Amino acid sequence: MAQAFFGGVHPNDMKAATNEKAIEQLPAPAEVVIPMSMHFGAPCTPLVKAGDTVKVGQKIGEFRGLGAPIHASVSGKVKAVEPRPYSMGGNITSVIIENDFQNTLSEEVQAPANPDVLTPDEMVEIVKNAGIVGMGGATFPTHVKISGGIGKVDTVIINGAECEPYITGDHRTMLERPEEIIGGATYLAKMFGVDKVIIGVEDNKQNGIDAMNKVIAEKKAPVVVESLHCRYPQGGEKQLCQAITGKQVPPGGLPSNIGCAVFNINTTCCIFRAVTQGMPVVNKVVTVSGSGIVEPKNIECPIGTPVSALLDACGGVKDGTYKLIAGGPMMGMAQYTADIPVAKGTGAILAFCEKEEQTVEHPQCIRCGKCVSVCPMHLEPLFMYQYASKGMVDELNEAHIMDCMECGACAYACPARMHLTHMFKTGKQLVKDKAAADKAAAEAKKAAQERKEA
Numbered sequence: 001m002a003q004a005f006f007g008g009v010h011p012n013d014m015k016a017a018t019n020e021k022a023i024e025q026l027p028a029p030a031e032v033v034i035p036m037s038m039h040f041g042a043p044c045t046p047l048v049k050a051g052d053t054v055k056v057g058q059k060i061g062e063f064r065g066l067g068a069p070i071h072a073s074v075s076g077k078v079k080a081v082e083p084r085p086y087s088m089g090g091n092i093t094s095v096i097i098e099n100d101f102q103n104t105l106s107e108e109v110q111a112p113a114n115p116d117v118l119t120p121d122e123m124v125e126i127v128k129n130a131g132i133v134g135m136g137g138a139t140f141p142t143h144v145k146i147s148g149g150i151g152k153v154d155t156v157i158i159n160g161a162e163c164e165p166y167i168t169g170d171h172r173t174m175l176e177r178p179e180e181i182i183g184g185a186t187y188l189a190k191m192f193g194v195d196k197v198i199i200g201v202e203d204n205k206q207n208g209i210d211a212m213n214k215v216i217a218e219k220k221a222p223v224v225v226e227s228l229h230c231r232y233p234q235g236g237e238k239q240l241c242q243a244i245t246g247k248q249v250p251p252g253g254l255p256s257n258i259g260c261a262v263f264n265i266n267t268t269c270c271i272f273r274a275v276t277q278g279m280p281v282v283n284k285v286v287t288v289s290g291s292g293i294v295e296p297k298n299i300e301c302p303i304g305t306p307v308s309a310l311l312d313a314c315g316g317v318k319d320g321t322y323k324l325i326a327g328g329p330m331m332g333m334a335q336y337t338a339d340i341p342v343a344k345g346t347g348a349i350l351a352f353c354e355k356e357e358q359t360v361e362h363p364q365c366i367r368c369g370k371c372v373s374v375c376p377m378h379l380e381p382l383f384m385y386q387y388a389s390k391g392m393v394d395e396l397n398e399a400h401i402m403d404c405m406e407c408g409a410c411a412y413a414c415p416a417r418m419h420l421t422h423m424f425k426t427g428k429q430l431v432k433d434k435a436a437a438d439k440a441a442a443e444a445k446k447a448a449q450e451r452k453e454a
Helices: 120-129 142-149 169-176 178-192 203-219 237-245 265-277 307-313 370-374 381-389 393-398 409-413 420-453
Strands: 023-025 031-035 059-062 076-085 091-099 155-160 197-202 223-228 260-264 283-289 297-302 323-326 333-335 348-352
Touching (some): 031 076, 120 142, 120 178, 142 178, 178 223, 223 237, 260 265, 307 348, 370 409, 409 420
Parallel strands (some): 155 197, 283 348
Antiparallel strands (some): 031 091, 283 297, 323 333, 323 348
């Protein structure tokens, strides 16, 4: 039985433009730009140089510590390895590949002889080598989440909420690729050693629920689909855990603290393809929508495809388009150029040209408290805003700003149009900077003390 999480808002879902449009395959562009940072953790080290020939699925970036490898999405010749713009802002080292349009598959891509006899450890290694991360946008390395949860997690959840307005890629995947979802979920059940996996889906996707239930019945899969009431941010992993299990993740904690592990729908499909075909992450499904898009679509394209190519495939942008967002309207990031590449975590590209802009230049808080009532993390945004704007780091820590998930529910509900989410990003950075400065000062003091004693 689905539970209710605290707070949340009910924005218009704006999904009608694309939720009945099948996923279209976008032909690979003449050139792809593959960023060496598409995961939570340090950027990968490039394994190729200008002039090298690469094939589809070939590893071109290796990680150290926390991360996931990166693979070529097209075959061809490496044109350059240099910094290029990417969706998180600034430039990042990228591998630029000139497409030879041969789509030659790398010898590194090897399908297991019999996936059903693989051990959990062998499957985790396959997931690791495939470069799978949280495809919903968090991009946390999937193999780390699995290996760290084995023996501790008793509830495995697939996140099919897709609660952000406009985005419909997961919904279309449920309708068009339910076998991959259920297959990936079955492998997750085996890896974690649980008797069932739960897929949480908001009830505005009933046909997606029906499609998956049909496959579950046919395959007698250890999977259950749970229908959830529509409410943003239902897709936040902490909120999803509470909605499905009734348990709350403690402040500063993770779903694993209450025995849960959460995976995105498309992450689950990637696990299925990796285990059955040996195929790493080389493609991404992206919703291209918004009032500024001539013909909104769901598009699957190679990783590294320029966003401008997706916009062209949708008929371009309308006159008067004033904003381009990578991600959803609530949590996405505004972009200054369309010359950014599609990455593993790119779920949507939105363009707006009408009167959606509701910002105020100098907003004034009216102390209505709506931001407090809608915050799903039980925080007090009105106070956090004041602390962040005045640089009060100790107070920000006491207000638990690092628990803020930047969902934007408070900014959506605010009648004064306060720039809340933006200020919380700034406040988090202040906390991180202070922590780094304190650590450096402590290390310097310790070193000085050691020299004095010597």
